[in-house]
Amino acid sequence: MAQINDNFTKIPATYLFSEIAKRVAQHKAQNPQAVIIRMGIGDVSLPLPDAAVDAMIAAAEEQRHAETFRGYGPEQGYDFLRNAIVENDFRAKGLNIHADEIFVSDGAKSDTGNIGDIFSIHNKVAVTDPVYPVYVDTNAMGGRAGEPSAQNVWSNLIYLPCNAENNFVPALPAEKADLIYLCFPNNPTGTTLTKAQLKVWVDYARENNSVILFDAAYEAFITEENVPHSIYEIEGAYDVAIEFRSFSKTAGFTGTRCGYTVVPKSLTALSESGEKVQLNKLWNRRQSTKFNGTSYVVQRAAEAIYSPEGKKQVRTLIDYYMENVRLIRESLQKAGFSTFGGVNAPYVWVKTPAGMSSWDYFDFLLKEKNIVCTPGAGFGTNGEGYVRFSAFGSRENTIAAMKRIAE
Numbered sequence: 112m113a114q115i116n117d118n119f120t121k122i123p124a125t126y127l128f129s130e131i132a133k134r135v136a137q138h139k140a141q142n143p144q145a146v147i148i149r150m151g152i153g154d155v156s157l158p159l160p161d162a163a164v165d166a167m168i169a170a171a172e173e174q175r176h177a178e179t180f181r182g183y184g185p186e187q188g189y190d191f192l193r194n195a196i197v198e199n200d201f202r203a204k205g206l207n208i209h210a211d212e213i214f215v216s217d218g219a220k221s222d223t224g225n226i227g228d229i230f231s232i233h234n235k236v237a238v239t240d241p242v243y244p245v246y247v248d249t250n251a252m253g254g255r256a257g258e259p260s261a262q263n264v265w266s267n268l269i270y271l272p273c274n275a276e277n278n279f280v281p282a283l284p285a286e287k288a289d290l291i292y293l294c295f296p297n298n299p300t301g302t303t304l305t306k307a308q309l310k311v312w313v314d315y316a317r318e319n320n321s322v323i324l325f326d327a328a329y330e331a332f333i334t335e336e337n338v339p340h341s342i343y344e345i346e347g348a349y350d351v352a353i354e355f356r357s358f359s360k361t362a363g364f365t366g367t368r369c370g371y372t373v374v375p376k377s378l379t380a381l382s383e384s385g386e387k388v389q390l391n392k393l394w395n396r397r398q399s400t401k402f403n404g405t406s407y408v409v410q411r412a413a414e415a416i417y418s419p420e421g422k423k424q425v426r427t428l429i430d431y432y433m434e435n436v437r438l439i440r441e442s443l444q445k446a447g448f449s450t451f452g453g454v455n456a457p458y459v460w461v462k463t464p465a466g467m468s469s470w471d472y473f474d475f476l477l478k479e480k481n482i483v484c485t486p487g488a489g490f491g492t493n494g495e496g497y498v499r500f501s502a503f504g505s506r507e508n509t510i511a512a513m514k515r516i517a518e
C-alpha cells in the first residue's frame with residue numbers, strides 16, 4: 112500500500128481566506144444591495160505595464176516562426192534577464208551580485224516554499240509572528256516544524272513576535288536558529304527594518320552560522336532612505352543570506368508569474384560530515400532537476416520593465432498604490448486608530464478599537480461599513496488584535512472606504 116507524506120495531514124486547512132470568503136458571501140446574501148469594498152486583497156488591481164505587454168507580444172510573434180522559435184531555455188533563466196537584473200537591481204546600487212548567482216523563477220512563493228529542499232530537516236527554523244504562511248506550511252511539509260497546537264503554534268519552530276510593544280522589530284531568539292525567514296518590508300504588517308536593525312540579524316547569522324532567507328517582494332515600495340532594498344546592502348550579508356524577489360507586486364506580474372532568487376557563491380552551509388558546501392551549487396542542482404525554466408515570453412516581459420519606459424511605467428504603478436496607502440494611513444490616524452506600516456509597503460496594520468478581537472472587528476467592518484479587511488489573527492498569534500488594510504484596490508474604492516470609516 113502506498114503511503115503518504117504524513118506531514119501534510121498535520122497542517123491545518125488554510126482557514127483565513129476561505130473563512131473571509133464565507134463571511135462575505137453570507138453578508139452579501141443577507142444584504143443583496145450592499146456595495147462591498149474589498150481591502151483585504153493581496154493581489155494587485157492595475158494592469159501590466161505596456162512595456163511588458165509589448166515585449167510579450169513581440170516574443171509570442173518570435174515563437175510563431177521556426178527561425179526565431181525558442182524551445183527549452185536555461186533552467187536558471189535567460190542571460191538577457193539575469194544580466195538586466197544584475198545591472199539594475201544590484202550593480203547600479205553598488206552591490207556585487209553576478210548573473211550566475213541569479214535564479215529566475217515563476218515567483219517568490221515557489222522559491223520561498225522550495226528552498227527547504229536544500230536544507231537538512233534537522234535545522235531549527237525561525238519565523239516572525241505574524242508571518243506569510245508559506246514559510247511555516249512548507250517547513251511543516253518538510254518535517255521541520257514539529258507538531259501544531261490547537262492554536263496552530265508548531266512545537267519545533269522558533270517564533271519571533273512582532274507587535275506594537277517591540278515596534279515590529281523582532282528580537283534575537285534565545286534558542287539558536289539555523290534558518291531565519293525575514294520579510295521586509297513585511298507582509299502582513301507593512302513595517303520594515305532599518306539598515307541598522309537588519310545588521311543585527313546579519314551579525315547574528317555570521318556568529319551562529321545561520322542562513323537568512325530574506326523575502327524582499329515589497330522592496331519597490333520603499334520610500335525611506337535608511338531602509339535596505341536588498342539584504343546585501345548590509346555588510347557581511349553575502350556570506351549568510353539568500354534573497355527572494357518578485358515582479359508580482361512591483362510590476363503587476365501576479366498572474367503573469369516571474370521572480371528570482373539570489374544565492375551568492377560565497378554562501379555555504381555544512382554537510383553531515385562537516386564540510387562547507389556552496390548553496391549556489393545545491394540550488395542550481397535543485398532547480399535544474401525539478402524546474403524547466405520560466406516561459407521565454409514572460410522573461411521578455413520581465414526584461415522590459417528594466418527599459419527606460421518600463422521603469423517609468425512601474426514607477427507609476429507603485430506611486431498609485433503608495434498614494435492609496437497614504438490615504439488609508441492618514442484617514443485611519445485622523446479617525447483615531449493606531450496604525451503601523453504603510454510608509455514603505457502597500458499595507459497598513461491597524462490596532463482594533465477598544466481591544467476587539469481581529470475577527471470581531473472584521474465582522475463589524477463588514478456588517479456596519481461593508482468593508483472587507485484581513486484579520487491579523489490569521490497570520491499568527493501576535494496578529495490578534497490587529498487587522499490589515501491593503502492599498503492594492505482602486506483609488507475610488509480606497510477613498511470611499513475611508514469616508515465610510517470616518518462617518
Ligand SMILES: *Cc1c(COP(=O)(O)O)cnc(C)c1O
Nearest residue numbers: 218219220243298328357359370
Ligand atoms: C506576494 C508575496 C510574494 C510574491 O509571490 P509571487 O509568487 O512572486 O507572486 C512573496 N512573498 C510575500 C511575503 C508576498 O506577500
